[in-house]
Amino acid sequence: MLTSKRLMQIDKDVTFNVIPSFLYCEALDVRSEQHDWKIKPHRHVSLFQIFVVTSGGGTVQLDDEMHSIVAPAVVYIPNNVVHGFTWQVNSKGYVLSVTSAVIGQLVNQKDLSGLANRPFTTQVSDSRLADIERLCRDIQQEEKSADRYSDMMLLAIVQRLLVWIFRNVPVRSAHQYLTKPEKKLAQFKSLIATHGYEHHLVGWYANQIGVSGAHLNQICKTHEKKSALSLIHEFLLDEAKRYLIFADLRISALADRLGFNDPAHFTKFFKNLTGETPKDYRRRFR
Known part of the structure; x- marks a missing residue:
């Protein structure tokens, strides 16, 4: 079973590197204060981050947009989104970092696919903040726990936290930022999550969402900087890594589960x- 080690180490340029664990929760002021409450723009290749701001606030850059943060609030940042912060001195809250594979496992419903892959900030009511804070504290406590099935419990708490956060985003806000190509991309990702094990060609997915294979490929390259086939392979790879780390399946059984003959x-x-x-990947992480 994995220990609750830190996901990240931070250097002077605020560069993060994933190490063996699937999540890490820390106080917001730990890193911010060390860097004079300013975090330079950066991005994480395979990491989602959730900032729960309980007091104070500041500004956040999400790709090419600037947003104000006034506590109580939540900032949700998917992988590959460039983000940087200027915090008010002594701002408080929590920072939850979760690997992309785990987010993909927990959030794969069609109605959440667009929202889950878009950065956003949202105000939080005091009553909902209390629930979100409690879940953050539960995560920190479970990380330190030596009890059996700790990883399973952490996954369950993170899923509850995501539901609380997504419930807080108005329905219109969840979809108003998506252009038509982005909606097609969200449909594609949702289909991958449902049919990825079936090893369909790109043309099959394109037909399901009503575009040509070339158009789907262009959408993926424009918005993800990757080909459609790369996204399909990325899903299978993330699933494979998750099973290799968390399940005791033989390699042959895992291959069969992922649709490889x-x-x-x-x-x-x-x-x-x-x-x-x-086999080497599993050995390295265990």
């Missing part, structure tokens, strides 16, 4: 994308 094909697929075999 031949374990050797799965091993080749995994090594081509990561540079190491599934």
